Amino acid sequence: MAEPKASNLTWHGGHVDAERRAALLGHRAACLWFTGLSGSGKSTLSTAVEAALVARGVQAYVLDGDNVRMGLNSDLGFAPADRAENIRRIGEVARLFVDSGAVVLTAFISPYRADRAAARALLPDRFVEVFVDPGLAVAEARDPKGLYKRARAGEIPSFTGVSAPYEAPEHPELRVDTGALSLAESVDAVLAHLQSQGIIPAP
């Protein structure tokens, strides 16, 4: 690419500011970053939390592997550089949603600490890392898409937890053991955390 990258651009200051949006919406903006193995329950939990939040009048929205992979990131594959770019773009989109005042939930394996740290850095004071952690045995036993079975048979190269690393969060804001807790209990744990942090009001 011979042409210069964007330069001399300034972030627009004329937009509606965060305080005004929060006052109008009745809650603070945040990014709930769900991370965990395939089969850990990220998608199920994040979607259930979204529904619970919307029922409480919160402007909540889930970005997940399937809908983002089909659209924004449909040009990306699963090679290491593509995986990193996938997570980078998701972090940037989450930032835009947070800037709009929303509670955005992201549900991606996001196995690398460095990628999650980069997303956290984009969202100072707004990033809530939720480690969805039933343990590998439970996730693999669930195997909703039959992926672990295929990975163990050697049919999927670089499958997280089997033949590629999952770097567990060291200091997540919240860890949810979806093996021990029911879905309703897991949702309540997330909502309780958001209340304790003043992100959403008590019901």
Next chain:
Amino acid sequence: MAEPKASNLTWHGGHVDAERRAALLGHRAACLWFTGLSGSGKSTLSTAVEAALVARGVQAYVLDGDNVRMGLNSDLGFAPADRAENIRRIGEVARLFVDSGAVVLTAFISPYRADRAAARALLPDRFVEVFVDPGLAVAEARDPKGLYKRARAGEIPSFTGVSAPYEAPEHPELRVDTGALSLAESVDAVLAHLQSQGIIPAP
């Protein structure tokens, strides 16, 4: 890239649906796609419409050249393929915001009909193309960033309207002549259109 692109993915159906979001927010979702020359007033108008919508309780948010270029699309330059990818990603992000129930406003030159048509195709029945059109003479006379002057001096290759084409919309939902109308009148024209289409309620 040797690895396969994403396949066998399905759009999640478990999310909160559009009707429920519209009922809770009190307005329909839409994408207002502002297009026009540099200096036409896209950024000023879209930001003013955002403020007017938020004041009326609408969940509105502007994506614009500066904030998206600094974040999501910071890896892209201004070569033709990069410009097309820039607009593609913006269309996809707009789709996510519309899916969240918001009124999203995009303010990019977006000079090519094919790129705008692709964004429209992503947003069936939600795409409102707003042609911000004071004419080239007015836009060039404003020249807020001194870009026309530099382009006429040959310092900027492929500058839209000078040395690169701007393909004017043939059937925009709305055309706003920001040379003839004041900013307040221009905002009112956009709001009146949104009301006439049932996207936002009467104040």
